[in-house]
Amino acid sequence: MSLELTAVTLTYPDGDGRLTALDRVSLAVPAGGMTAVIGPSGSGKSSLLAVAATLITPDSGRVVIDGTDTAGLGRAELTTLRRTTIGTVFQQPNLLPSLTAAEQLQVMAQLDGRSPRKARSRALELLAAVGLADRADRRPHQLSGGQRQRVNIARALMNEPAVLLVDEPTSALDHERGAAVLDLLTTLTHQRATATVLVTHDRAHLDAVDEIAEVRDGRLNSRLGSRT
Numbered sequence: 001m002s003l004e005l006t007a008v009t010l011t012y013p014d015g016d017g018r019l020t021a022l023d024r025v026s027l028a029v030p031a032g033g034m035t036a037v038i039g040p041s042g043s044g045k046s047s048l049l050a051v052a053a054t055l056i057t058p059d060s061g062r063v064v065i066d067g068t069d070t071a072g073l074g075r076a077e078l079t080t081l082r083r084t085t086i087g088t089v090f091q092q093p094n095l096l097p098s099l100t101a102a103e104q105l106q107v108m109a110q111l112d113g114r115s116p117r118k119a120r121s122r123a124l125e126l127l128a129a130v131g132l133a134d135r136a137d138r139r140p141h142q143l144s145g146g147q148r149q150r151v152n153i154a155r156a157l158m159n160e161p162a163v164l165l166v167d168e169p170t171s172a173l174d175h176e177r178g179a180a181v182l183d184l185l186t187t188l189t190h191q192r193a194t195a196t197v198l199v200t201h202d203r204a205h206l207d208a209v210d211e212i213a214e215v216r217d218g219r220l221n222s223r224l225g226s227r228t
Ligand SMILES: Nc1ncnc2c1ncn2[C@@H]1O[C@H](COP(=O)(O)OP(=O)(O)OP(=O)(O)O)[C@@H](O)[C@H]1O
Pocket: 012, 013, 019, 021, 039, 040, 041, 042, 043, 044, 045, 046, 047, 048
């Protein structure tokens, strides 16, 4: 399993008490597998992704990323793990306005100490994989919403992550562009063997996934998706 959460409980301070955002949640996603996380607003979906991304440490439970138990890691090691192993795509593409599509990706690799030339060729390869070969030198304001989201996805793949965490990537897109982004995520998950978690409100996405995890009030129930 490339991503394994076991009995994860997460609480937030809430007035005098604590609010339980995740209640003994377990989830396992293999390499090349895609799990959809659904549930009402406020049920804990983004909290689940934040724990899987090691951005929040849960009160209890285990988070194992690509075979590494994150409990044993210090801050610097967690930062490295995130950079080398985890790709994240959030709802709104948070691209830097002054950089071209290719440069958005190259920055990721340079953080990792790779040569600029290699970073450039990998960025172009990934932009081609998301159908943007001819848009590599455009800046965000010169791209459509769907194209910006595709740059966002390509950027998340730049450092060959084992785990890909995606929070409502299609909510700002129309149906057709949303479907194209989902197709892309499915293809990349299989081709690049990422363990992918997709938070979505769109029931149409559920046909494409291996497993559906439904969160309600911080509790998670899983069932097989129709792909399997
Ligand atoms: N930093 C925080 N501090 C306190 N409470 C928080 C914090 N973040 C989230 N919460 C609470 O935790 C619960 C779960 O929030 P979360 O963001 O995980 O929900 P969600 O399922 O992603 O919702 P949505 O579909 O609206 O994005 C909510 O009740 C929310 O108010």
